[in-house]
Amino acid sequence: MRLPKLLPYFLPVLLFCYGTIQGQSNLIRAEKQKLSSVKDSIGYINSINRLGMLYHMRNLDSALYYSIKAKEMATRLQYPKGVADADNVIATIFAMRGMYQESLQLLTQALSAYSAQKDSANVSQVTINMSNVYGSLNDSTKALNLLRQVIRTGSKDSIMSLAYANYCMANSTLSDDSSQYYINKTREIASRYNDYRMLIGVKELESDFLLKKGRIKESLKVLADALAEARKYELNEQEIYLLNSYARYYKNQPDSALHYAWSSYQLAKENGYVVALIPLLQDVLSFTELLGNKDKIISVQKLLETTMAEENENLKKFVGDYIKYNIIQGDNAVLSIINKNSKTKIWLLVSICVVSLFLLLFMYRLYQVSRKHESELGKLNRQILEQNKTLQATDEFKNKLFSILAHDFRTPLISTISIAGLMKDNPEFTKEEMEQFYGDIEKRASDMLESFDIILQWIKQQLSGYQYKAETLVLHDLFSESADIVMPQMIPKKITLSNQIPKYVIATSDKEMLQFVNRNLLSNAAKFSPEGGTITISCTQDDHLITISITDEGRGMDEQTLSKLFSVSSNFGSSTQHGAGIALSMCKDFIQKLGGRIWAQNAEPNGAIFSYSIPLKA
Numbered sequence: 001m002r003l004p005k006l007l008p009y010f011l012p013v014l015l016f017c018y019g020t021i022q023g024q025s026n027l028i029r030a031e032k033q034k035l036s037s038v039k040d041s042i043g044y045i046n047s048i049n050r051l052g053m054l055y056h057m058r059n060l061d062s063a064l065y066y067s068i069k070a071k072e073m074a075t076r077l078q079y080p081k082g083v084a085d086a087d088n089v090i091a092t093i094f095a096m097r098g099m100y101q102e103s104l105q106l107l108t109q110a111l112s113a114y115s116a117q118k119d120s121a122n123v124s125q126v127t128i129n130m131s132n133v134y135g136s137l138n139d140s141t142k143a144l145n146l147l148r149q150v151i152r153t154g155s156k157d158s159i160m161s162l163a164y165a166n167y168c169m170a171n172s173t174l175s176d177d178s179s180q181y182y183i184n185k186t187r188e189i190a191s192r193y194n195d196y197r198m199l200i201g202v203k204e205l206e207s208d209f210l211l212k213k214g215r216i217k218e219s220l221k222v223l224a225d226a227l228a229e230a231r232k233y234e235l236n237e238q239e240i241y242l243l244n245s246y247a248r249y250y251k252n253q254p255d256s257a258l259h260y261a262w263s264s265y266q267l268a269k270e271n272g273y274v275v276a277l278i279p280l281l282q283d284v285l286s287f288t289e290l291l292g293n294k295d296k297i298i299s300v301q302k303l304l305e306t307t308m309a310e311e312n313e314n315l316k317k318f319v320g321d322y323i324k325y326n327i328i329q330g331d332n333a334v335l336s337i338i339n340k341n342s343k344t345k346i347w348l349l350v351s352i353c354v355v356s357l358f359l360l361l362f363m364y365r366l367y368q369v370s371r372k373h374e375s376e377l378g379k380l381n382r383q384i385l386e387q388n389k390t391l392q393a394t395d396e397f398k399n400k401l402f403s404i405l406a407h408d409f410r411t412p413l414i415s416t417i418s419i420a421g422l423m424k425d426n427p428e429f430t431k432e433e434m435e436q437f438y439g440d441i442e443k444r445a446s447d448m449l450e451s452f453d454i455i456l457q458w459i460k461q462q463l464s465g466y467q468y469k470a471e472t473l474v475l476h477d478l479f480s481e482s483a484d485i486v487m488p489q490m491i492p493k494k495i496t497l498s499n500q501i502p503k504y505v506i507a508t509s510d511k512e513m514l515q516f517v518n519r520n521l522l523s524n525a526a527k528f529s530p531e532g533g534t535i536t537i538s539c540t541q542d543d544h545l546i547t548i549s550i551t552d553e554g555r556g557m558d559e560q561t562l563s564k565l566f567s568v569s570s571n572f573g574s575s576t577q578h579g580a581g582i583a584l585s586m587c588k589d590f591i592q593k594l595g596g597r598i599w600a601q602n603a604e605p606n607g608a609i610f611s612y613s614i615p616l617k618a
Contacts, residue, residue, distance in 0.1 A: 026234070028054045045074050045082040052089040056096065060275065061314070063093050084113035088126060095133050096275055098369050102362075103133050121157040124150045128162055135170060143170055161189035161198050168205060179209050200226045200238055204245055211249065223249065236271045240264050240280075247283055254290035261287050274314070277307050292564070298384060305380050312373040415488035416444045468593070471511050475548065476501040478511070479537050482518040489526040496534045505539055507546050508617045513590040517598070520583045521550045521610045528554035528608070541616065545596070549611040556602040565600055587612075 031051050038044045052067035067089040074082025091106035107130045114122040131146035147170065150163040168174065168182035183206050190198035203226035210219035223245060230238040243264035250256035265280040267273075281304040288300050423429065423437050479499050483490075490497065525535045533553040540547045557565070566588040591598040596614035603609050 041073070041077055042079060042082070045070050045077070045079060046085070048073075049082065049085040049089060052086070053092070056089065056092055056275075059272070060093050060096065063089065067093070080113050081117060081119070084110040084117075084122070087113075088122075088129065091133075092129065095129075095136065097366075098372070099365060100133050100137050102365065104130060107133065120153070120155050121159050124153065124155055124157065124159045124163060128159070128166055131166060131170070140170065158189060158193035158195055161186045161193075161195060161202075164189070165198065165201060165205060176209075176213065183209060196229070196233060197235065197238065200229050200235070200242075203229075204242065207245070207249075220249065236267060237273065240268045240271075240273060240276060243267065244280065244283065247287065251287075254287050258284065258287040258291065274311075278304070278311055281307055292560075294560075301380060301384050305377060305384075308373060308377050308380070312370060312377070412444050412448050412485060412488065416441055416448075419444075469510050469512075470508050473507050473509055473511055473514065474503065475505050475507060475539065475546070476503045478515060479518055479522075482515060482522050485519055486522045486526055489523060490529075490535075493526070493529065493531045493533070495526055495529050495532070498534055498536045500536060500538045501548070502539075505541065505546065507614060509594050509614055513594060514614070517587045517590055517612065520587055524584075524610070525550050525552040525554075525608075528552060530554065544616060545613045546616055547611060547613045549609055551603055551607060551609045553603075553607045556606055556608050557600070562600060562602075566598065 028051065031047060031054060035044070035047045035051070038047055048066045049070040052063045052065075052070060055063035055066065067086045071083055071086035071090070074080075074086060087106040087110040091103040091110065094100075094103040094106065107126055111123060111126045111130070114126060127146050127150050131143045131150075134140075134143040134146065144167070147163055147167040150160075151167060164182045165186040168179055168186070174182070183202060186205070187199065187202045189195075190202060203222050207219045207223040207226065210216075210222060223242065227239065227242045227246070230242055241264070243260050246260035247257045247264065250260065261280065261283040265277065265284055268276045268280055281300065285297070285300045285304055288296050419437055419441055423434065429437070476499060479501060483497050483499070489495075522535070529535060529552045535553075536549075536551045538549050538551070540549075566584050588598050591612045591614065594614050596612055598610070598612040600608060600610045
């Protein structure tokens with residue numbers, strides 16, 4: 001369960017959120033002080049409804065207490081807006097407990113009440129909340145239709161900034177121009193009403209938009225501005241989610257991602273945002289697993305298990321408090337009408353039966369949710385016990401094939417981008433130098449296109465099932481071709497490549513599979529070689545097998561890394577991303593399909609040796 005992006009800005013009941021910008025703790029403290037001096041019944045109901053909303057991210061029991069109390073008073077005083085406001089808050093609490101159907105039922109009641117009162121702002125707001133619940137149920141069609149319904153009203157209320165922002169976030173099919181339009185509309189309305197919380201939310205939307213367009217530095221700057229503003233106004237709830245956005249931003253750099261994910265969790269823990277703790281810890285766990293430190297993984301898993309157990313206890317308390325409240329209310333109702341005529345008593349008994357039935361259904365629903373939490377705890381225990389087992393190798397052969405493209409073309413693309421950046425930043429180059437750069441770009445693009453076409457054709461063949469295409473291959477020439485692709489990695493580090501495979505050594509095998517393995521092993525050797533180092537390619541053969549070895553002069557690997565090297569979960573080196581684990585796992589898979597085996601070991605006195613053996617003939 002991951003925290004949905006920007007959800008904290010959109011799901012809360014915003015009809016109570018106007019006024020001077022403050023952190024949530026300050027707002028709760030101020031509202032409690034105000035409550036003691038409120039003498040008007042309607043004002044009192046509005047105040048405790050607001051307290052229920054403010055507590056929804058900190059303590060669901062308190063939020064439920066205040067909102068039910070508000071609903072009871074509003075019902076007794078026949079104040080329909082107070083009842084609708086309370087239903088809106090309770091629906092939010094139910095949604096956060098995973099009780100989506102109950103939440104939708106209450107939101108429908110609130111929508112009907114606000115429509116009868118011609119309260120357009122709250123009609124729009126409840127419709128947006130319903131859209132978010134459908135989004136949680138993965139019904140994107142209903143979610144988007146509800147948001148379009150709000151946008152079509154053309155309302156001038158500040159709530160429209162919420163509608164535009166939600167629509168931009170929920171609709172993954174929007175073009176860049178459309179996304180920019182909705183971001184601008186959100187900013188325009190939020191600025192008009194001085195809605196600082198929404199303006200911070202807009203910056204996170206804009207950061208995501210810039211990141212998708214590849215404008216990475218601009219994206220990070222906007223995200224940094226948003227975080228600075230959240231800290232300036234002491235908006236802890238928004239700072240938590242912005243730190244979580246930083247973790248998503250650095251998802252390919254596990255160390256940085258873990259730092260921000262952990263900071264987000266600690267801030268939530270320190271400020272009592274208990275509802276956010278489990279999803280934040282799940283993020284911390286996922287990034288910790290990428291780093292591969294077994295002790296830290298187990299520590300985080302235990303912390304998550306403890307937190308989930310506490311949440312399960314809170315859920316049971318939540319059930320108990322709600323049932324106890326309803327029983328007390330039912331008893332009071334019985335005592336208040338016990339002296340009425342027999343007809344009234346009959347209706348009372350019918351009402352009690354209906355309430356009891358509702359409570360039984362409610363208890364059963366919460367029991368299901370509780371069982372789900374217990375199941376997750378059991379699953380987590382099994383994961384801890386099985387931590388040292390080898391992860392099951394691959395997803396599906398088809399899914400692994402598509403990973404080749406991203407892994408194989410990253411280096412030449414980076415090289416081409418670097419040349420283009422150099423040309424852009426240095427306009428004083430001579431015509432001859434520019435022509436040389438153009439030639440380099442054209443050659444790299446042509447090489448990549450040729451490789452792309454070959455691999456794409458090969459992938460299309462594999463989609464209908466594995467097909468082996470045997471060719472007579474000169475191994476010396478194969479490594480020369482692979483070296484040309486990896487050379488941009490070697491040149492900046494002044495790495496020397498020594499191809500010691502005799503030109504007469506040939507094998508009968510599948511060229512594309514073998515070249516994929518060669519390119520990846522050379523790329524890894526270049527990545528971990530020191531400046532001025534040498535990469536040596538050698539081979540031995542007997543009557544049946546050819547063994548190829550690629551030796552670098554890096555720092556080698558520890559035993560734990562060696563043992564997990566060819567599994568998808570391996571963290572090969574301190575800076576290796578998840579793609580390296582996939583690539584090495586696929587190398588192993590391909591070599592096995594070629595009838596051989598692949599292994600790695602440390603060289604003496606330093607460095608690593610990656611070797612594979614394949615049959616001389618298919």
